Amino acid sequence: MVEINLAAMPAVKKPRKKIAQRQMELRQRLWPNITESYIWRRQHHNGFTTIPRTMPLILSIMDDLAGTPVAMAYLELWGRAFDEGFVTLSKPKEIAFHAGFDGQRGERTWRSKMKALDDLGFIEVAGGPSGAMSYALILNPYLVIRKLHEQGTAGLREDKYNALMERAGEIGADDFDLPDPWAEPPSSLQPSPSLGQAVEASSAPAENLAVKNPVEAHL
Numbered sequence: 001m002v003e004i005n006l007a008a009m010p011a012v013k014k015p016r017k018k019i020a021q022r023q024m025e026l027r028q029r030l031w032p033n034i035t036e037s038y039i040w041r042r043q044h045h046n047g048f049t050t051i052p053r054t055m056p057l058i059l060s061i062m063d064d065l066a067g068t069p070v071a072m073a074y075l076e077l078w079g080r081a082f083d084e085g086f087v088t089l090s091k092p093k094e095i096a097f098h099a100g101f102d103g104q105r106g107e108r109t110w111r112s113k114m115k116a117l118d119d120l121g122f123i124e125v126a127g128g129p130s131g132a133m134s135y136a137l138i139l140n141p142y143l144v145i146r147k148l149h150e151q152g153t154a155g156l157r158e159d160k161y162n163a164l165m166e167r168a169g170e171i172g173a174d175d176f177d178l179p180d181p182w183a184e185p186p187s188s189l190q191p192s193p194s195l196g197q198a199v200e201a202s203s204a205p206a207e208n209l210a211v212k213n214p215v216e217a218h219l
Contacts, residue, residue: 011212013096023114039200049078049079049081051078052141052142052171052173053167053171053173054164054167054168054171054173055075055078057160057163057164057167058141058142058164059074059075060120060143060160061145061156061160061161061164062074062141062155064122064156064157064160065120065148065153065155065156066113066116066117066120067154068112068113068116068156069113070113070116070117071111072099072100073101073110073113073114074117074122074123075099075113076098076099077095077096077123077138078135078138080095081138085137085138085139086135086136086137087135087136088134088135089125089130089133089134089135089136090129090130090134090183091113092107092110092130092133093106093107095110096109096110096111099113101113111133114133114136114147120136120144120148120153121139121144121147121148122139122141123136123137123138123139124136124137125137135169140175140178142164142168142173142175142176142178143175143178143180143181145161145164146175146176147180147182149161149191161197
């Protein structure tokens, strides 16, 4: 008979459906006159993106670090990005307007926000047909904030950093435990022999370089 170690078996998570059902029942009690037609649901509507649940706190930390409001410029990039994580900035005036920067100096203001995000490391910009700021790559904000915290960057409040770590743990985001992508990997290459060693090896007697018979080597 096969024995089953119940202690080694992973705990069974409660179905998400039960949680959703309880939430639905609570919503109906709080707002009895509201039907599904009033609610935006990702299962039934198109044109959405995925964001971390910690995004509001992340945006607040960004503003603190930059010393100027950059959150809307960043959020507009996120809303335009797909899973590849980068955005083509071929319509800078439109992107600036959607981020809340309009008027005569709107695009210039937007570019200054983008530069601040680039300087902090939240994005990387690349040149192309639209000039020096033609593309923007969005990096993992958790890892960027962790790096800035390790560097002691001014403007990063300790209470908000701790709150971000706590909230990340609550929602199951393990990004703070990921390896540092900026760390140089250890070299696996053996050091090259010096010139003297190379000459010595090339002048060694032939019998010293001969490969022994495997049987002899074993004996």
